[in-house]
Amino acid sequence: MDEGRATVPLGTLLLSIALLLAPQAVAAREGAYFGYCGDAIRTGWNFYCDPTAPEEEPEEAAAPDALPEALPSAASASPPKTYAEQIETFRKQMDELKYRAVLEPTPEHVQDYMEAQQRMSRMAAAFTDQWQRVLFRTPSLDINTRFPMSQMGGAVYQDQIRTARETSLREAAANLGFMVVVEDPARCGLCTPQLEIVARMRESFGIEVIVVSADGSFHPLFPEAAVDTGQLRAFGLADSPRPTIALVEPRTGVVEPIGSGLLTEDVILERVHVVTKVPAGERY
Known part of the structure; x- marks a missing residue:
């Protein structure tokens, strides 16, 4: 070997060849190392391209002003359920648990329904308790202040009502005609009992x-009864059932x-108290 020529070790030479051929192997494997696979030509330098691989379509460049997809607006979001809808959903769930327990009465199904009933009972108890507390502090809502x-x-209330009604009857009888319309007891089975009641009231309250x-x-109880001559x-009152009781204003x-x-x-x-003392709409 000449002394002026550098001697390259065999291992280093093989490594250099391997590094030189490595890009070509990659090109043979991927078919585009040197950029010769950008067209349909499959000859010449393009022999490295894989003729069976599909051509890749270039990706479309995103618009520079493209924005991310907008979030759903508040108007498109589903509104929350109303309380009526929530109760209806709860009722349907209770029905489903009940019917399942009836049709498939396994211990688990029956227990599920019993637990659901217990939850419902607690809700009802909480509502009832709050209802009563509101009544305690809101007299205008408490019926006990009126009845x-x-x-x-x-007992006290009934005594007061009885007194007020008797007073109304006496005032009505003093200013109005207390008329009882009857007919032959053979056709009117209720006429005689009605006259008996009216006769006792005449004695008790002095009404005419x-x-x-x-x-x-x-009619023996009222021998002075007037006979209808068109009045x-x-x-x-000509077509009213018998007996009939009415108040008549003599002047009008x-x-x-x-x-x-x-x-x-x-x-x-x-009834006399209601029609003579209580304005329509204020009875209850």
């Missing part, structure tokens, strides 16, 4: 009763029916 709920308060016999029949039609002829059929003393007292 006592206790036994003692109820006008009995009108629609068919001219005689019932004038009062609008205005008639206020109290009711038809058998009316007890308490019912008569109540």
Whole structure:
């Protein structure tokens, strides 16, 4: 070997060759190392390209002003369920648990329904407790201020109501005609019992009763009963059932029916009080 020529070790030479050929191996494997696979030509320098590999389409450049996809607006978001919808959903869930427990009464299904019922009972108890507490501090909502709920308060209230109704009856009888329309007891089975009730009220309250016999029949309790000669039609009572009780204003002829059929003393007292003392809409 010449002394002026550098001697390259064999290992170093092989490594250099390997490094030189490595890009070509990559090109043979990927087919585009030198950039010769950008067209449809498969000859010449392009023999490195893989003829079976599909051509890659260039990616479209994103628009410079492209923004990320907008989030759903508040208007498009589903609104929260109303309380009515929540209760309806809860009821359906309860029904589903109940029906499942009935049709498939396994211990687990029955227990699920019992636990759901217990939750519902706790909710009802909490509502009831809060209801009562609101009544305690809000007298305008408490019916007990107008209609006592206790036994003692109820007795006092009933006595007061009875007194007010009797007073209303006496005032009505003094200013209005207390008319009872009857007919032959053979056709009106309730007429005689009604006259008996009215006769007792006449004795108790001193009211004057006008009995009108629609068919001219005689009634021993009220032998002075008037016979209808057209006045019932004038009062609008010609076609009313028998017996019928009405208040009549003598001067104007205005008639206020109290009711038809058998009316007890308490019912008569109540109805006279209502029509003469209580304005419409203020009874309850």
